[in-house]
Amino acid sequence: MLEITYLRSQAAEAISGLKKRGLDANQRIKDILKLDELRRENQNELDQTLAESNRISKEIGQLFKEGKREEADAAKAQTAALKNKIKDLQQEQEQLKHSLEQDLLALPNVPLDTVPAGNSEADNEIVQKVGEQMTLGHGAKPHWELAEDLKLIRFDLGVKITGAGFPVYQGKGARLQRALINFFLEENIKAGFEEYQPPLMVNETSGYGTGQLPDKEGQMYHMPEDNLYAIPTAEVPITNIFRDEILNSEDLPIKATAYSACFRREAGSYGKDVRGLNRLHQFDKVEIVALTKPEDSMAMLDAMVEHVAALLQKLELPYRILKLCGGDLGFTSSITYDFEVWSAAQERWLEVSSVSNFQTFQTNRMKIRYRGEDKKTHLLHSLNGSALALPRIVAALLENHQEEDGIRIPEALQGFTGFEKI
RNA sequence: GGAGAGAUGGCAGAGUGGUCGAAUGCGGUAGUCUUGAAAACUAUUGAGGGUCACACCUCCGGGGGUUCGAAUCCCUCUCUCUCCGCCA
Structure with missing residues (x-):
């Protein structure tokens, strides 16, 4: 607001x-x-x-x-x-x-001066492209085939026990998930983010705080008996931790990270691009959230973008960074950088992170303030980003690192998986 | 799930109809003293709206009511705690 x-x-x-x-x-x-x-x-x-x-x-x-x-x-x-x-x-x-x-x-956030004008994805500005946009040719398989062949992910079992979009991870597939979560958390902690384990369900007030309610009501799973919502991202509980708080200058900036399962109904998205891990109802994500004084938020945004880029480099994945144009910008954001990894077998870019500065748009609604030099209270700036969302990373890892004798695990991850090949 | 107690400023905790935005203590800030610090003492110290600035207004868990007047009385909702039951 x-x-x-x-x-x-x-x-x-x-x-x-x-x-x-x-x-x-x-x-x-x-x-x-x-x-x-x-x-x-x-x-x-x-x-x-x-x-x-x-x-x-x-x-x-x-x-x-x-x-x-x-x-x-x-x-x-x-x-x-x-x-x-x-x-x-x-x-x-x-x-x-x-x-x-x-x-x-009802009024969306005002894009910053540096945000390009435009109506659609086509107008997004490619800021950086790192790694080779490889093509695999011959026997290359998309991740859903690899996952099935290697018994890493069981989509059929998910359907059996819950429904479509709720995969079961098995064996090395499950271990890979756990390794990625740990890897991301450890990297985030090294970068100065404090780890939290938030509730996976939130009350109505929290939903309003970060803006999921009232407009995106249909996107969240709702438990009417207790009037709780399953979180679509850890951003919701983590940012709401600071709702109605007046923070001290010396405690700033706040840098928080959290792993959580994320739940999204994805009502209205059918058909293409939902295959395999591309779009799920439940998925894992490690999130980073920051609260800064207004004058520090742009530097924080840059730092967060750099941090996410470093993660992708350590996973040896080709990626590109987009600066979203005005038309593609989320409702609450004043500037957003999207990260996309190249999916070699699907031959398309997959969004794996979105790093945004909301300035006072969220904090105004949540009344997250700090006491300034002038002893008065001022709204903080809030920022967040994924670091990172798992399913599409797993998809890209499987597809891009497939070799004749199996899937190669990037070196940075091997200490977490305990194996080098799948 | 059953029974009871409670919700007041950063925290603790008074306050049962007007003098209460709210005693007192702790904490915070500024000052006196001190070479410096501590202690002690003094002053100050909630949030929001409104105004050029004052004035002024609102807020004692949320909502509603009684009254000229409500933190205080009534209704209702939510939450917390204690005991019992169940249980990872």
């Missing part, structure tokens, strides 16, 4: 920024500012009326104490009209607040 103070002072900037998303927000922002003005006018009147009512009440108390019952009763009569007025004004205030909030919630 954008800050109202930002819109008040920099409406023109917001409007021109949002154009990069293909959004003409001119009228919407005008409406918001109008509502904001009405709201403040109303509050002013309400406050004055409340002040008067408070004053009279105090007088009545005083009069009673002095035993001047008649005068007190006379004063009481005065308050009836005030009470009605207060009630009306309060109702109006509630309505104005509500509409203002609705309008603000």
Whole structure:
């Protein structure tokens, strides 16, 4: 949610920024500012009326104490009209607040100056390309065939016990999963992120905090009996740890990492690109989250991008980094770098990480603040990224590292798997 | 699942209708003292809205009600703790 103070002072900037998303927000922002003005006018009147009512009440108390019952009763009569007025004004205030909030919630984050304009994937800017975009030819197999041949992943068993999109990992497949999780966590810890183990289910308030609710309601698994949601990413519980907190300057930046299973209903995505590990209902991911002072968030973003790139290099996977264009940017993000690994057998790029700076868009909603030099509270900037999401990494590892005598495990991972070949 | 107790400022903990945004202690900040530090003493110290700045307004778990007036009384929801049962 954008800050109202930002819109008040920099409406023109917001409007021109949002154009990069293909959004003409001119009228919407005008409406918001109008509502904001009405709201403040109303509050002013309400406050004055409340002040008067408070004053009279105090007088009545005083009069009673002095035993001047008649005068007190006379004063009481005065308050009836005030009470009605207060009630009306309060109702109006509630309505104005509500509409203002609705309008603000519906507005996406403003892309930064450096974000390219554009409507679709095609307009994303390729920032960097590392490694060879190899083609395998002859007997090369896609990962779902390799996984089946080598008995690493059992899609059929997942269907049997749960449903499509819930694979069972077996033998070296399961060990590879565990190794990757440990590898990512250890690397993240080395980079200064503190490890957390969050709950895999969250309450409604947390869902609103990170913005999954209300708009993406249908994307989360919901347990109505207890009104809990299965997390679609560790970002939700981890960021919500800091909800409604005022952090000390010396504790910043906050850098957190967590492994979690992630659950996504993926309602509405059928057909192509869902084969094998490409799109699952349950998958494993290691996430990194950062909270920084506003002036430090861009440096943090760069550091996180570099960190994720290093992970991919250690796994010896060819990848590219995209700077997303305005039209492809997530609702809450002001700038996002996507990481894609090359899947040699499918001959396509697979997204494995998305590193974003949300600035105050999330923290405004969650009221995550810090106390500045001026002793006042200020909103922090929040950032997050995957480091990394497992299934597509596994897919790329299997496909890219397939050799005549099996799958080669990258050296960096061997200490975690305990084997060099599958 | 059954029975009971409770939810107040960063923490602990008073407060049962007006003088309460809230005693007191701890913690934090600033100062006095000191070569420096500690101790002691003094002052200060919640959040949000509003305003150029004041004024002023809101908030004592959430929502609703009674009353001229609610942290305090009533209803309701949520959560926490203790005991019993069940159980990894």
